[in-house]
Amino acid sequence: MGVLSILHSPQPTPTESILTALLQELTTISIPFLLVLDDYHAASSREVDEAVGFLLDHLPTQMHLVLTTREDPSLSLPRLRVRDQLTELRAAxxxxxxxxxxxxxxxxxxxxxxxxxxxxxxxxxxxxxxxxxxxxxxxxxxxxxxxxxxxxSGNHHFVLDYLVDEVLQRQSEVVQHFLLRTSLLDRMCGSLCDGLMRHPECSGNEVLLELDRRNLFVIPLDPERRWYRYHHLFADILRRRLLDHIHASELSELHQRASRWYEEHGFEIEAFHHAIEARDVERSRRLLTGNGMPLHLRGAARMTIRWLDSLPVKELDARPELWVYYGSALLIAGQPTGVEGKLRAAEIALERAEQDDGVRDLIGWIAASRATLASLSLTDQQDAAEPHLHAAEAAMQVSQIEDKTEDLVGLIAPVRNAGIREPGALDQVIHQSRRALAYLRPDHLPVRTASAWMLGVASQRRGDYDEACEAYNEVIANSQRMDHQLMAVMAMIGIAQIREAEGRPDLAEERYREAVRRSGNLPHPARKEAELGLERVQRALESGSKANGIEPLSQREMEVLQLISEGLSNREIAEKLYLALDTVKGHNRRIYEKLHAQRRTEAIARARELNLISNPTKPH
The missing domain is CATH 1.10.8 (Helicase, Ruva Protein; domain 3)
Known part of the structure; x- marks a missing residue:
């Protein structure tokens, strides 16, 4: 009896008998063919799954079964995978x-x-x-x-209509309730969802696994499928409907629960974000403080600025530390032009406060921020400081990276080797850095380290090598405690340059070598600077050993000698290195003395003999 005859039989026929008859007819087809079951999710049930499972167990060799479905069918997929009988095309x-x-x-x-x-x-x-x-x-x-x-976005009318009609409204009330309330999370795990839902009918982990199995626009974020997020367009419509369906007070409570869960599990930045969304100023302030390491120093600068932008002045005045964080966050975000106004507001608010340890620390932080502004403002014209800050800000905004610390270091570091055209600006950096170190708590390592480094840079430029080395050594010690290699490397390079300037290439070599070692694969110009410095002092040591007692040249003297060999006049050298003309003449005199030369041509010839400068390229 054929399968059609069985189906037309007035008596109910067991499913297995129908399938057996179907398989017998299929075996008569001699060429390979496909059987396609489209939108299988719409027909799936226990009986249908059992029938398809039976069919899979007895497929003729020339037949392939194709299922298209929005969710994983309740078939033995693991067994088929192990047997290499399954080909899957998934969302990815x-x-x-x-x-x-x-x-x-x-x-x-x-x-x-x-x-x-x-x-x-x-x-x-x-x-x-x-x-x-x-x-x-x-x-x-x-x-x-x-x-x-x-x-x-997900709220575009085409997308909205599709996702609401085809996805959201087809879910049970329980699932819709879960989807809407968890949509306020950027990422989610089972425990977090449980904390958000308060009294869930089933565990968040079970719901997420089921949503994943059904391909309901949830995307796993790890191989273990512990963390998920919603597809961006789906999240858009869920959040819009959440706002339409619940009261503002309930939404605030949801954010409060999310904030508490994140804080309890060590995710402080996420906890801060949800405290802001809950409009809980005091909780947001406490979380921002970060147990001594404010969150804007740990990657939340933009979030901090957005929150502080939203607060009325009276809220900031009542909590002066927020003004200080505001100015500091602007620096970290690469927006130095707006910093001074926040620092002044902080000082006004602090006038009414008793000067305890906390207030002293804030005073030190204000000084550290001003030291950074002064370092960025160093320029050739005393009245050009503010335009220079605008230029620095424009340079830092080219990058999309949120934390501009490395950009700040890069903008401040090059002035170490410049000439002293602005002793007043240098004095400001030194004064504010010293003030910061005097007021900051000993355990306030990030800001103390930055202040010590700026003090080292400015003191080195001014020629106060003892204070510079003392400051750099604090940077190195603090950086080791914080495991912050960049600042340690920069400080070591600073000490190495000082030893070079003092005519001690042997000591400079030690520091440059250590800086190269510490820098590892650091993607920063500091590593290249350390490598060039090491090559330079090694060349100086080698030439010194061949020079029969000739005293090694300092780094600055080497720079002047190179420019002499390139044919620059004393005035041109002074302009290029930002030095006074008399300073250049002084360098010339010491170069001649060390090389036992009477004039430029003799000094150049002797330097080439000792490999202190490169020979000019010969034309082909």
Whole structure:
């Protein structure tokens, strides 16, 4: 009896009998073929899954079964994987890459979008094919890709209608409740969801695993599937509906619960974020303080600035430390032009406070911030400090990196070897750095270290080598305690340069070598500076051993000698190195004395003989 006859039989027939008859007919087909079950999730049930499982166990060799489904079917997928009888195409495989998106949008739909527009759309949709298609239809509708990109989110009407009709409204009330309330999280795990839901009907971990199994726009963030996030467009619509469905007080309570969970589990920046969203000023302030290491020094500078921007002045005046954090966060974010106003506001607010250890520490922090501003403001014209701050700010804003500490170091460090055109500016750096170190708590290591380094830089420039070395040694000691290699390397380079200037290449070599070792793979110009310094002093030591008692030249003397060999006049050398003309003449005199030369030509010839300078390139 054929399968159609069985299906038309008036008596109910066991499913296995129907499938057996079907398989017998399928075996008569001699060529390979596919059986496709589309939208399998819509038909899936225990009986259907059992029937498909039976079919899989008895498939003819020429037959392949294809299932398309939005969620994992309740079949023995692990067994099929082990037997190498399963090929899977999942969301990650179906995501459109940028070239594929370009082919869809420009080649197939002829939208003629720029590469930047395509890249932005691919990022916004995370390669989701339906999302790209809806974006393309929207562009066709109003022909304004630029405007669409600015507004395109899960709340765009095409996306909203699709996700609400096809996804959200098909879920149970319990699942919708879970989705809406957890949507305020940027990432989530089972325990966090439990803390947020308070009295969940089932554990957050079970719900997340089920959502993942059903491919409900949740994306695992680790191989163990402990942490997840929602697809960006899905999160957009969930958050919008959350705002429409709950009272502001309930939303605040949800953020409070999230903040408490994150704090209890050591995620202080996330706890700070949710405290801000809960509009809990006191809790936000406490979390920002960070148990002695404020969060804006640990990667939350922009978040700190946004929060402080939102507070009324009276809230800041009532908590003077927030003004100090404000100025410090602006520095870390590369916005020095706005710092001084915050520092002045902090000082006014502190006038009414009793000068205890906490207030003294804030005074020290204000001084450290001013030392940074003074270091950034060093320039050739005394009245050009403010424009120089604007230039520094513009330079730091080129990078998208939030923490601009390395940029600050890079902008301050080059002035070490410049001439002293602004003794007043140097005095300001030294005064404020000393004041900072006098007031800051001994355990306030990040700000103490920065202050000590700026004091070392300024003292080195002014020629006060003893104070510079003392400051640099504090930087090295503090950096070891904080495991901050960059500042330690910069301080070692500073000491090495001082030893060079003192005519002690042997001591300079030790410090340069240690700086190279400590720098490791540090992606910063400091490593290259240390390597060049080591090469320079090694060359000086080698030439000194060949020079029959000739005294080694200092680093500055080597620089002047090189420029002499290039044919620059004394005045040109003074302008290039930012030195006074008399200073250059003094260097010349000591160079001649050390090289036993009477004039420039003799000094150049002797220097080349000792390999202190390179020989000129000969023409071909």
């Amino acid at each position: 495989d179906l995501k459109f890459t940028v070239p594929e998106a370009e082919n869809l949008l420009n080649q197939l739909m002829d939208l003629q979008l720029s590469t930047d527009h395509i890249t932005e759309l691919q990022s916004r949709t995370e390669g989701w094919a339906a999302g790209l298609r809806m974006a393309a239809l929207s562009i066709e509708e109003d022909h304004d890709a630029e405007r669409l990109l600015k507004a395109f």
